[in-house]
Amino acid sequence: MKISSVVVKAPSSTANLGPGFDVFGLAIDAFYDEIKICRKNDSGVKMINVNKVLINKRNTATITIRCMKKEFGINDGVSIYLKKGVPIGFGMGSSAASAAAAAIGFNKLFKLNLDSNSLIKFAGLGEKASSGTIHYDNVAASILGGFVIVKNNPLNVFTVTPPQNLRLCLAIPEIKIADQKTKLARNVMPSKIKLKDSIYNLSNATQMVYGFMNNNIKTIGESMNDRIIEESRKKLIPGFLKVKTSAIKAGAFGASISGAGPTIIAVADKSSELKKICYAMKKSFNEENVKCNTIICKPSKGALK
């Protein structure tokens, strides 16, 4: 029997976590995109922007579904009702969440029985339209949930269930977001880096995996050290270093830019003074004349779960 419609909720996510550029992703329960996909009579793909959030015409959900339609020769059209929950352009995997929900929803609606790697690949094609390059960190986290380690060519994703007491403090600055911000944030990065900086990041990233797998939040936070990305991207975020330092001073185990930014994410424990950490980050942004919202959140299950 044909299914006439499906509803999928996909979580926000944070990528990189400091040293793990293009490799690490973590699904977080701060925000969710919800997508309802319904069959319709013609063969088109129609996007209905339920809550009238400003979204690009070539939305990642639409692109993902067009790719899947083409790949599997599906002529049936669909209407996509997108309830956008993840703020766009703040480095919390907004485009990934839409793409993830779309891939999973379309797979269900047409009973394609795709494995998770295939879903991640199609969602990645949607993501590509947003960032200019394929990267699977956010979509993998949004689809699978928890902490993910991504390897490309061939795509392979390993997932780790994060410590139950892990908490994240997000400082979301009200900075005017440039068009194609992710592309811009990628363009500021060098194509060559120092070998010793690469070793520094690798040792921190490998210890972060150790921390996640040993349920050691302190180790996770203390591994959020990066000498490659922050250096290039901090200029796009007024007060970055100040905000990061203040979070750690207030009790966070570590802090870094969430994905392409400008959100800053701090790692803490359930028993940490989470409000104090948020306040410290907000205050530091305010001192740079930047308004800022803060959120305390925790890891999320994925849209597939």
Added chain:
Amino acid sequence: MKISSVVVKAPSSTANLGPGFDVFGLAIDAFYDEIKICRKNDSGVKMINVNKVLINKRNTATITIRCMKKEFGINDGVSIYLKKGVPIGFGMGSSAASAAAAAIGFNKLFKLNLDSNSLIKFAGLGEKASSGTIHYDNVAASILGGFVIVKNNPLNVFTVTPPQNLRLCLAIPEIKIADQKTKLARNVMPSKIKLKDSIYNLSNATQMVYGFMNNNIKTIGESMNDRIIEESRKKLIPGFLKVKTSAIKAGAFGASISGAGPTIIAVADKSSELKKICYAMKKSFNEENVKCNTIICKPSKGALK
């Protein structure tokens, strides 16, 4: 009561394991250095080369002990009886094993009660004399055993017990070893690398940690991919790519240069055709007119255990 002498055995080790340059080490039971340290009446440090293996005058064990004597203001002299078991200059942590055994032995003899990080630091000072730069991957593995992840500044080492069925096939080519080979192997490396190669190595290294912590030998082997070190060092090992490829073709899950080389190490399972892998590696070296010994070994406990 004064202890008059101690005996310590430290295992050989393999560093890098492909992507983890200067970060990963694995103690292996292929060879051991054994050191006996005895108090003597004057304040000097005397090295007795028990099995007359050719060693440098400024041996890592001697240097390590001189550093410890100085640091702790110990005037008592010692005789070091070194039974050298780890072949020198083949990339199996020979200088590290001597340094590791010396640091642990001296610590016991003079009841210094040093923690493992301090022992690793002193052994690292001995290592420095051999390679020109401080790196703790081999000494940490030789001291602590198993798989180690090393972070510098401040030094912090995380250890993982490797899968019980992990087996390593070593192909040890009879290549004339240059003086200060490790220094040379470091000098051929670039000071700058491509960002995308760094991401490639980092994703493989993080998945290797996942493999070790999940007891997944296949994942460990399949993560032995490196785009930074092999590229520079393979020219120092005739037939490297051929040997690596033949190991994998014969059933190994992955292979790479052991430390600074020229030994090549392949990762396999207890149930793999280990002799076949060894034979394939040996044959490939022979085809390049290089004689080669092979050894099947497994992870080792550390000298501290």
